Amino acid sequence: MIVVGLTGGIGSGKTTVAKCFESFGIPVYIADTEAKALMNRSKVIKRKLIQLFGPSAYVNGQLNREYLASKIFNDKTLLSEMNAIVHPKVASHFKRWLKKQDAPYVIKEAAIIFENNLEYQYHYIITVIADEALRIERVIKRDGVSAEKVKAIMQNQLSDKEKIKKSDFVIENNDLDISKKQIQDIHSAILRKIKKP
Numbered sequence: 269m270i271v272v273g274l275t276g277g278i279g280s281g282k283t284t285v286a287k288c289f290e291s292f293g294i295p296v297y298i299a300d301t302e303a304k305a306l307m308n309r310s311k312v313i314k315r316k317l318i319q320l321f322g323p324s325a326y327v328n329g330q331l332n333r334e335y336l337a338s339k340i341f342n343d344k345t346l347l348s349e350m351n352a353i354v355h356p357k358v359a360s361h362f363k364r365w366l367k368k369q370d371a372p373y374v375i376k377e378a379a380i381i382f383e384n385n386l387e388y389q390y391h392y393i394i395t396v397i398a399d400e401a402l403r404i405e406r407v408i409k410r411d412g413v414s415a416e417k418v419k420a421i422m423q424n425q426l427s428d429k430e431k432i433k434k435s436d437f438v439i440e441n442n443d444l445d446i447s448k449k450q451i452q453d454i455h456s457a458i459l460r461k462i463k464k465p
């Protein structure tokens with residue numbers, strides 16, 4: 269099965285773009301959503317996260333995302349310890365999901381691909397970009413956070429310039445109608461590549 273990675277910075281529109289691929293019948297796996305679901309569902313993950321972060325990691329049995337985010341933001345060691353608990357479970361969940369798919373290719377949306385040198389897991393990689401001011405505006409509107417908070421997250425991510433260099437395809441998602449045309453072209457290009465690699 270051909271696995272196409274879909275990445276991009278905060279607010280670039282990865283999930284919005286992923287939904288467009290879905291409308292062409294392409295199965296989409298959103299790693300962040302699945303990780304969150306597993307963090308709430310898996311007893312093993314729960315136990316290990318409580319060991320790592322303390323009882324505040326969960327409130328009424330539900331993951332306390334804000335608490336975890338505040339803990340890991342400036343602590344790379346804690347972040348890798350959390351990833352070591354969650355990532356292998358997401359990877360095996362993705363493997364099981366992949367076996368059930370019947371399509372020319374699948375899309376796996378993941379915010380972090382290049383940052384952790386995970387390019388080898390994908391046949392092709394698409395990066396979604398958008399103007400910084402637009403991205404900030406979108407996230408403020410979606411999450412009700414401050415511009416400073418969004419900028420701080422952006423600072424922690426690889427720049428678009430670096431991501432573009434390492435990508436097979438780029439979608440400039442400022443205007444959704446224009447993005448849809450690019451998505452259609454990329455979908456056709458991937459189908460062509462699969463037929464004639």
Ligand code: ATP
Nearest residue numbers: 277278279280281282283284406410441442443444
């Ligand atoms: P994150 O990395 O934060 O999860 P993301 O890259 O997945 O974000 P989305 O959640 O798809 O981004 O988009 C962020 C917000 O911007 C959403 O509210 C979405 O509806 C909106 N949005 C995305 N693309 C566009 C667009 N082309 N025009 C207008 N609004 C958009």
